[in-house]
Amino acid sequence: MGPDRARAWYVISLRPQGTHAALRQAAARCGAGLIALSPWKLVARDDADARDQLRQALQADVVLFTSPAAVRFAAAMQPLAMRAHQAWIATGSGTRQALGRHGIEAAIAPTRMDSEGLLALPALSDLARRSVGLVTAPDGRGLLAPALQARGARLHLAQIYLRQPLPVSATGLQRLRELEAPAWVALTSAGALRQVLQQLAADAQRTLLIHPAVAASARLMEAATDAGFGRVVQAQGPRPAQLLSAAKALFSPGFR
Known part of the structure; x- marks a missing residue:
């Protein structure tokens, strides 16, 4: 089990390879370990087509970034600069903070960090004759592009990075099978959950699904229930911090 052997409980993370650090650190502050089951890694689409897509998107009336990774890859491709007439929107506070690190201080983000919360923003309410990058x-x-077009937006789609599938770590699976402490699965992506489950043999699927899940949105709660998790919060x-706060309902008073 390695250095986490004495941990009282564990977070099972399905985040992309190399992006577990923030969740690992937050869990450690609560005395927990983390088991990483990454189904993919994020790689840049740094080709002429992607650069042209990004250039057009950044010139739109409304510029919308769907993740901190989207900000990171965009900034690596060209400097980010917000024009006076534009609205820059982040899907959540983490993406807004990523934009701030690149000089975009006026970006807005919804309080409810899912597609529904995003689409409720006033800046996205009337998009007739407006361009959206x-x-x-x-x-x-996946819900965003058709929803924006249905509101009349002229959409400029910049797909600047890829999710490259990976085999789930054999070490992670072994740790999961040998786990004797309580654990829960952090769900922030329905696609990641599908990708992991598709790779697992039936016994490994059962081993994962017997743990409760903490879902980042109502849509992900539904995805977790459909996948076979018996308990979802x-x-x-x-x-x-939000995932860990919700997880307290699972193991309290064992959480600190």
Whole structure:
């Protein structure tokens, strides 16, 4: 089991490879360990087509970033600069903070960090004859593009990074099978959950699904229930502190 052997409980993370640090640190502050079951890694689409898509998206009336990764990859491709007439929107506080690190201080984000909360923002309520640049990955935030177009937006889609599938870590699976302490699954992506379950043999699927899940949205709660989790609770959002706060209902008073 390695250095986490004495942990009282565990978070099972399905985040992309190399992006577990914030959740791992938040869990450690609560005395917990983390088991990583990454189904993919994020890679840049740094080609001429992607650069042209990004250039057009960043010139739109409304520029919308779907994740901190979208900000990171965009900034690596070209400097980010907000024009006076534009509205820049982040899907959540983490994405807004990422934009702030690149000099975009006036970006807005919804309090409810899911597609429904995003679409409720006044800046997205009337898009007739307005252009919207959507900076994302293929299949990222699948509800957004059609919803924006239905509101009259002229959509400029910039798919600037990819989710490259990975085999689930054999070490992670072994740790999961040998786990004797309580654990819960952090769900921030329905696609990641599907990708993990598709890779697992039936016995490994059962091992994962016997643990409760903490879902970052109502939509993810439904996805978790459909996948076969017996117990699911909803967090206020996808950030580590929000997931851990919701998880307290699972193991209290064992949480600190």
